[in-house]
Amino acid sequence: MKAETIAVGSELLTPDKTDTNSLFITARLNEAGFQVHRKTVIGDREEDIAALVGEALSRSALIIIIGGLGPTEDDLTRQAVSRILRRPLAVDTDLLEAIRGRFASRGIAMPKINERQAQVLEGAEVLQNPRGTAPGMWIEEKNTRIVLLPGPPRELQAMFLASVAPRLSGLRSGRQMVRRTVNVVGLSESEVDSRVSPIYTSYPGIETTILASTAQITLNLSQWLKPGETTGELDELTARIAEALGDTVYSTSGETLEEVVGRQLRDSGNSLAVAESCTSGAVAMRITRVPGSSDYFLGGVLCYSNEAKQSLCAVPACLLEKHGAVSAEVAEAVAQGVRRALNSHIGLSITGIAGPGGGSAEKPVGLVYFGLAGSRGSGHERRVIPGDRESVRERAATYALAYLRRYLLAECRRNPTP
Amino acid sequence: MKAETIAVGSELLTPDKTDTNSLFITARLNEAGFQVHRKTVIGDREEDIAALVGEALSRSALIIIIGGLGPTEDDLTRQAVSRILRRPLAVDTDLLEAIRGRFASRGIAMPKINERQAQVLEGAEVLQNPRGTAPGMWIEEKNTRIVLLPGPPRELQAMFLASVAPRLSGLRSGRQMVRRTVNVVGLSESEVDSRVSPIYTSYPGIETTILASTAQITLNLSQWLKPGETTGELDELTARIAEALGDTVYSTSGETLEEVVGRQLRDSGNSLAVAESCTSGAVAMRITRVPGSSDYFLGGVLCYSNEAKQSLCAVPACLLEKHGAVSAEVAEAVAQGVRRALNSHIGLSITGIAGPGGGSAEKPVGLVYFGLAGSRGSGHERRVIPGDRESVRERAATYALAYLRRYLLAECRRNPTP
Numbered sequence: 085m086k087a088e089t090i091a092v093g094s095e096l097l098t099p100d101k102t103d104t105n106s107l108f109i110t111a112r113l114n115e116a117g118f119q120v121h122r123k124t125v126i127g128d129r130e131e132d133i134a135a136l137v138g139e140a141l142s143r144s145a146l147i148i149i150i151g152g153l154g155p156t157e158d159d160l161t162r163q164a165v166s167r168i169l170r171r172p173l174a175v176d177t178d179l180l181e182a183i184r185g186r187f188a189s190r191g192i193a194m195p196k197i198n199e200r201q202a203q204v205l206e207g208a209e210v211l212q213n214p215r216g217t218a219p220g221m222w223i224e225e226k227n228t229r230i231v232l233l234p235g236p237p238r239e240l241q242a243m244f245l246a247s248v249a250p251r252l253s254g255l256r257s258g259r260q261m262v263r264r265t266v267n268v269v270g271l272s273e274s275e276v277d278s279r280v281s282p283i284y285t286s287y288p289g290i291e292t293t294i295l296a297s298t299a300q301i302t303l304n305l306s307q308w309l310k311p312g313e314t315t316g317e318l319d320e321l322t323a324r325i326a327e328a329l330g331d332t333v334y335s336t337s338g339e340t341l342e343e344v345v346g347r348q349l350r351d352s353g354n355s356l357a358v359a360e361s362c363t364s365g366a367v368a369m370r371i372t373r374v375p376g377s378s379d380y381f382l383g384g385v386l387c388y389s390n391e392a393k394q395s396l397c398a399v400p401a402c403l404l405e406k407h408g409a410v411s412a413e414v415a416e417a418v419a420q421g422v423r424r425a426l427n428s429h430i431g432l433s434i435t436g437i438a439g440p441g442g443g444s445a446e447k448p449v450g451l452v453y454f455g456l457a458g459s460r461g462s463g464h465e466r467r468v469i470p471g472d473r474e475s476v477r478e479r480a481a482t483y484a485l486a487y488l489r490r491y492l493l494a495e496c497r498r499n500p501t502p
Numbered sequence: 503m504k505a506e507t508i509a510v511g512s513e514l515l516t517p518d519k520t521d522t523n524s525l526f527i528t529a530r531l532n533e534a535g536f537q538v539h540r541k542t543v544i545g546d547r548e549e550d551i552a553a554l555v556g557e558a559l560s561r562s563a564l565i566i567i568i569g570g571l572g573p574t575e576d577d578l579t580r581q582a583v584s585r586i587l588r589r590p591l592a593v594d595t596d597l598l599e600a601i602r603g604r605f606a607s608r609g610i611a612m613p614k615i616n617e618r619q620a621q622v623l624e625g626a627e628v629l630q631n632p633r634g635t636a637p638g639m640w641i642e643e644k645n646t647r648i649v650l651l652p653g654p655p656r657e658l659q660a661m662f663l664a665s666v667a668p669r670l671s672g673l674r675s676g677r678q679m680v681r682r683t684v685n686v687v688g689l690s691e692s693e694v695d696s697r698v699s700p701i702y703t704s705y706p707g708i709e710t711t712i713l714a715s716t717a718q719i720t721l722n723l724s725q726w727l728k729p730g731e732t733t734g735e736l737d738e739l740t741a742r743i744a745e746a747l748g749d750t751v752y753s754t755s756g757e758t759l760e761e762v763v764g765r766q767l768r769d770s771g772n773s774l775a776v777a778e779s780c781t782s783g784a785v786a787m788r789i790t791r792v793p794g795s796s797d798y799f800l801g802g803v804l805c806y807s808n809e810a811k812q813s814l815c816a817v818p819a820c821l822l823e824k825h826g827a828v829s830a831e832v833a834e835a836v837a838q839g840v841r842r843a844l845n846s847h848i849g850l851s852i853t854g855i856a857g858p859g860g861g862s863a864e865k866p867v868g869l870v871y872f873g874l875a876g877s878r879g880s881g882h883e884r885r886v887i888p889g890d891r892e893s894v895r896e897r898a899a900t901y902a903l904a905y906l907r908r909y910l911l912a913e914c915r916r917n918p919t920p
Contacts, residue, residue, distance in 0.1 A: 099529035111517035120515045125541040156695040195692040364790040365783015372782040383810035386786045392801030
């Protein structure tokens with residue numbers, strides 16, 4: 085069945101902002117058997133939105149309208165849809181109370197303008213918004229379903245999963261898109277492609293795309309299946325690709341690198357402390373993104389200055405003087421220091437030059453040392469990471485997690501759990 | 503004048519890929535006096551592309567069609583435009599020789615399928631492609647200009663700058679878009695709107711949009727100016743909005759919150775150390791995103807566990823037992839502790855419950871305390887932040903920076919630089 089998305093917002097028609105919600109929506113619609121055949125971005129003008137929805141009614145079985153549900157004067161999706169469908173808007177008193185309650189729980193009186201968000205189209209079902217004040221709507225108009233969703237990604241995603249996906253499953257046609265992912269760290273995009281393209285090109289029924297982001301590579305495999313068809317071919321290709329890429333594959337289940345490392349730490353009973361210099365919290369941020377990470381993550385230090393390396397990690401001044409802050413010796417000393425300071429099983433450190441300044445011929449911008457200290461001593465890795473400041477920091481965080489993953493993998497092979 | 507973009511390609515309708523060419527194009531079109539009022543992505547189906555171009559003819563003075571100009575069977579832009587404009591395609595022999603020559607220069611015979619790329623629409627001007635084989639086209643149809651550009655960004659950008667921009671400058675209405683931004687922290691989107699909508703609605707010539715992201719609000723003001731018109735009205739509205747929002751405005755120049763705080767620290771000669779618990783590095787990450795931040799940022803501690811609060815910040819165990827880790831007393835003690843540990847002028851701390859677990863009736867998920875210690879003692883702030891784990895963490899980082907900004911603002915008023 086044919087679906088289209090409409091993203092509403094003049095800010096999405098500036099050079100600064102793009103519609104990314106439609107990627108999440110497309111993935112979920114494909115899973116539910118819908119093919120997205122058109123995506124449109126339109127500005128905050130009631131007559132433009134209404135005209136576009138009118139066109140879409142004649143060509144799509146499902147129309148997902150994103151954004152324009154806020155409380156302000158430029159939030160016009162409700163009015164536009166009301167106009168084109170000729171269905172009046174009326175305040176839903178239950179909804180109004182719920183919105184008022186949301187503000188009250190934060191100790192704030194609901195501003196008058198938020199009343200607009202309690203307006204519901206005649207005959208529409210209200211979709212609850214657990215993460216914001218803007219409710220969504222589900223509207224059936226002849227043979228077309230129209231879904232109104234809020235623009236903020238967190239609100240949209242939660243609402244879609246809770247309220248839209250279940251309704252779509254009742255509509256689904258025969259075909260369904262099935263997807264697999266393979267996540268890789270430690271190889272470049274072209275290295276991955278040259279290893280796996282001889283494999284995936286022999287599966288013409290499966291679409292394989294390779295995406296690179298901050299030192300991680302994701303292979304997306306997707307196939308449309310008719311009722312009764314199995315995922316056998318897709319699983320076979322996934323397994324062959326994973327085999328060709330070996331240990332660089334950290335996940336074929338969609339787990340993130342920080343989730344994988346977290347599971348390894350938990351399973352092996354190891355606790356972790358980190359000492360970050362140039363990344364300044366990026367590694368800790370990623371590790372603690374995983375709920376329950378306090379079970380294995382004790383904390384760490386941000387030893388941005390040399391003084392901090394000395395006072396927080398007991399790195400001897402002479403070591404800093406002799407080798408410099410960005411060196412293998414200091415990386416290992418900092419890892420040992422933070423391990424001692426927090427009394428953790430493992431200490432992980434990152435020290436480097438993120439740029440734009442601070443580089444030299446001997447130690448260029450992008451040079452990063454990673455230190456790792458455990459019960460059997462310490463080790464280090466050295467990398468020169470290309471890109472600008474932000475890119476160096478983000479990639480360094482990925483490489484630190486990848487280093488820790490390999491260390492735990494090797495430890496696990498030495499001491500397999502019975 | 504009104505413009506729209508059409509990106510052609512089924513791969514842009516998958517969950518993995520988005521149209522980013524339109525951002526480059528939008529920036530160039532705005533500079534040339536065109537307003538982009540709609541952006542569409544459409545798949546590789548001739549009838550869909552033709553229908554969309556037909557619709558666009560009735561509403562836009564300029565239509566930019568991106569992609570679908572390759573040599574393969576799913577490159578259908580030429581045929582679709584030919585069909586809807588009822589203008590035949592014919593091989594341009596000069597163009598064919600040029601494409602053949604491009605292959606020859608690389609020592610390759612031109613594949614037969616590339617002949618298709620020499621097909622030109624009746625009455626169209628050919629736009630040279632210095633970086634690839636797909637030529638573009640410039641077509642005038644009644645009052646509308648239609649431009650066909652290749653999809654690869656480096657080919658598209660070079661062709662646009664060399665061949666499209668000069669043609670547009672001949673069309674320019676003289677109008678040009680001028681933009682201003684106002685960045686706010688500490689008010690909700692609806693609070694901002696209720697304060698400023700009475701002001702901006704009295705400037706109908708200026709488009710004002712309000713965007714919220716992680717506890718920060720951005721107002722974008724834009725106005726089309728004719729030759730000879732000044733930015734006076736736009737600057738007046740910007741100033742009136744800034745006045746109405748008072749101290750909550752941290753920037754009208756596009757500076758980020760972390761850049762503003764960094765400038766305040768530098769100007770006042772203060773150094774900073776942070777102690778992060780639930781945010782686990784998010785504040786330090788943002789502060790150090792600014793190049794040169796090592797001038798005022800010394801580092802900090804990630805005191806995720808109670809043990810870390812005690813060992814790294816010398817928080818007494820009895821304080822943790824009596825008030826709990828998430829309390830005003832511990833927030834202030836941690837701020838004082840990190841200030842001492844790093845010997846900084848200011849210590850900033852965050853302790854809270856990011857969720858999803860760990861909340862109670864008395865201390866719900868989202869409860870965050872911020873502590874600040876300086877030469878004149880310490881203080882704290884308390885907030886209950888809505889949203890999921892990631893959202894609580896990101897917003898808490900913003901509020902911490904906002905607290906520091908207000909502290910430095912007040913200190914600056916007490917001790918103005920001569």
